Amino acid sequence: MSLEKLPQDGGFIVTNVDHLLNWARLSSLWPVSFGIACCAIEMMGAYSSNFDLDRLGVFPRPTPRQSDVIIIAGTVTFKMAERIKRLYEQMPDPKYVISMGSCSNCGGPYWQYGYHVVKGVDRIIPVDIYVQGCPPRPEALIGGILELQNKIKGESLLSS
Numbered sequence: 324m325s326l327e328k329l330p331q332d333g334g335f336i337v338t339n340v341d342h343l344l345n346w347a348r349l350s351s352l353w354p355v356s357f358g359i360a361c362c363a364i365e366m367m368g369a370y371s372s373n374f375d376l377d378r379l380g381v382f383p384r385p386t387p388r389q390s391d392v393i394i395i396a397g398t399v400t401f402k403m404a405e406r407i408k409r410l411y412e413q414m415p416d417p418k419y420v421i422s423m424g425s426c427s428n429c430g431g432p433y434w435q436y437g438y439h440v441v442k443g444v445d446r447i448i449p450v451d452i453y454v455q456g457c458p459p460r461p462e463a464l465i466g467g468i469l470e471l472q473n474k475i476k477g478e479s480l481l482s483s
Contacts, residue, residue: 348391348417349471352379353383353384354383354390354393355387355392356383357395359396360396361458362397363397365458366464374465379468387414388414393448394423395421395422395427399426399441407444421464424455424456425455425457427443429443451471451474452467453467454467
């Protein structure tokens with residue numbers, strides 16, 4: 324419900340708990356950023372004043388214990404895989420994953436000849452949103468965050 328439609332005479336707003344909790348969660352996404360390669364530069368660009376993710380309620384956090392989203396940006400190696408899994412396990416529920424760039428989505432240009440590259444971060448942790456590109460522009464990451472907000476809006480907390 325938009326603010327223009329709110330009753331001005333002290334009336335009531337009727338909603339259910341799912342809508343209220345989902346609105347609160349999608350309006351304050353706190354990602355822990357895990358930038359590994361060149362996609363991390365584009366992710367930092369999305370946080371800059373040109374694109375301003377703060378207006379969407381996205382505030383980066385330095386620790387996974389305060390975050391509900393993890394953005395994997397870059398090439399995931401087998402050495403990094405166990406660290407990513409550990410960070411994911413430290414996040415409180417509900418938690419979401421955004422895979423940013425072709426390297427984290429499917430191994431990128433390195434998977435064919437590199438024995439050390441994981442062929443997609445979804446083999447380690449479950450991914451909710453894939454952002455395509457090499458490297459994806461900040462607008463693409465903003466689009467991925469908007470997709471995640473739409474996904475959160477449709478969830479039901481009480482039935483699970």
